[in-house]
Amino acid sequence: MSGETAAHAAPKQALMQAADAARHAPSIHNTQPWRWVVRADTLELHAATRRQLRTGDPEGRMMLLSCGTALHHARVALAADGWTHRVDRPAGEPLAVIRAEAHGATDLAAVRLVQMMRVRRTDRRTVTEEPLTDDAVQPLIAAAGTAGIRTHVLNSDQVIELAVLVEQAQKAQAGDDDLRSETADWVGGDRPAGTGIPGSAIPAEPPQTTVAEREFPAPGTLRAGAGHDTAATYAVLYGAGDEPGDWLRAGEALSALWLTAAGNTVTVLPISSPVEVPFTRQALRHMLGDLGFPYLVVRLGHGDPEHAGPAPTPRLDAGQVVEVED
Numbered sequence: 672m673s674g675e676t677a678a679h680a681a682p683k684q685a686l687m688q689a690a691d692a693a694r695h696a697p698s699i700h701n702t703q704p705w706r707w708v709v710r711a712d713t714l715e716l717h718a719a720t721r722r723q724l725r726t727g728d729p730e731g732r733m734m735l736l737s738c739g740t741a742l743h744h745a746r747v748a749l750a751a752d753g754w755t756h757r758v759d760r761p762a763g764e765p766l767a768v769i770r771a772e773a774h775g776a777t778d779l780a781a782v783r784l785v786q787m788m789r790v791r792r793t794d795r796r797t798v799t800e801e802p803l804t805d806d807a808v809q810p811l812i813a814a815a816g817t818a819g820i821r822t823h824v825l826n827s828d829q830v831i832e833l834a835v836l837v838e839q840a841q842k843a844q845a846g847d848d849d850l851r852s853e854t855a856d857w858v859g860g861d862r863p864a865g866t867g868i869p870g871s872a873i874p875a876e877p878p879q880t881t882v883a884e885r886e887f888p889a890p891g892t893l894r895a896g897a898g899h900d901t902a903a904t905y906a907v908l909y910g911a912g913d914e915p916g917d918w919l920r921a922g923e924a925l926s927a928l929w930l931t932a933a934g935n936t937v938t939v940l941p942i943s944s945p946v947e948v949p950f951t952r953q954a955l956r957h958m959l960g961d962l963g964f965p966y967l968v969v970r971l972g973h974g975d976p977e978h979a980g981p982a983p984t985p986r987l988d989a990g991q992v993v994e995v996e997d
């Protein structure tokens with residue numbers, strides 16, 4: 672008992688481990704646009720703006736969603752380690768400060784989510800013909816709700832509308848030479864080691880989908896499956912505000928939804944192009960009946976059992992994203 676107390680007298684070790692666990696978090700183009708500063712009993716989250724997509728994401732919307740996924744990963748890791756904590760969200764930098772408070776019982780639900788961090792993937796294979804039941808979708812909505820973010824599941828007419836919006840967004844993006852060159856820097860091409868999307872996560876040929884997947888500069892090697900994803904569920908994460916703090920929370924919600932989905936063998940594919948392009952973002956907002964601001968679209972379903980899922984994507988070393996202060 673006394674050993675345990677001594678081992679946890681200083682939370683610094685747990686905070687370092689939490690920052691390390693957050694390296695598994697998903698991010699736009701696998702840019703991992705975060706940086707952590709570990710102090711005696713606090714962990715600060717900063718945006719690593721040098722890995723921001725300056726052309727595709729000038730406002731930092733997707734960068735902050737990505738930082739939010741890392742924040743949620745770190746919090747789950749701390750809870751799994753038995754630490755209660757508080758999060759302060761100063762306006763600006765740091766984006767968030769996690770303060771370890773007390774060490775107590777391990778949170779078993781969090782332990783399960785930590786296990787999912789290693790197996791969760793962005794799955795660009797087509798989904799099977801078996802639709803998700805309401806029982807499968809509700810826990811995902813509830814998980815996103817823990818971060819204060821709502822999830823709207825699209826009906827079949829709205830899925831068609833979404834398909835049109837994604838096509839329009841991708842067309843607008845395809846006509847932008849600077850954007851194409853920026854994307855090529857992160858997908859294949861000359862990019863910092865430990866970042867970007869490898870060919871093994873990109874379909875070898877365009878999968879048959881109602882809503883088009885993101886167009887990458889070159890085909891990859893992932894076998895996407897021959898089916899058509901007519902049974903996929905599409906949902907929009909949305910909320911009341913459209914400020915940086917809202918985007919951070921949306922990222923936390925995405926992480927909560929995704930880790931829960933991974934534990935229930937539900938695959939997730941984020942579709943961000945209709946949010947990245949201002950006029951389709953506005954149209955998506957109207958589709959939500961102006962109830963809130965859209966943050967991200969996700970496609971949900973069951974992975975194709977005929978083909979192996981994507982291999983893990985690379986990550987930066989802890990030394991590149993975690994700074995430990997004396």
Ligand SMILES: Cc1cc2nc3c(=O)[nH]c(=O)nc-3n(C[C@H](O)[C@H](O)[C@H](O)COP(=O)(O)O)c2cc1C
Pocket residue numbers: 695696697698699700701733736737740791792793794795867868872884885940941942943944967983984
């Ligand atoms: C905010 C956000 C937006 C994303 N948008 C897309 C997208 O539009 N299309 C896509 O194929 N993947 C998208 N992704 C998935 C990332 O490319 C993926 O997380 C990253 O490459 C790391 O791979 P992993 O998720 O398998 O670990 C997005 C991820 C995040 C966090």
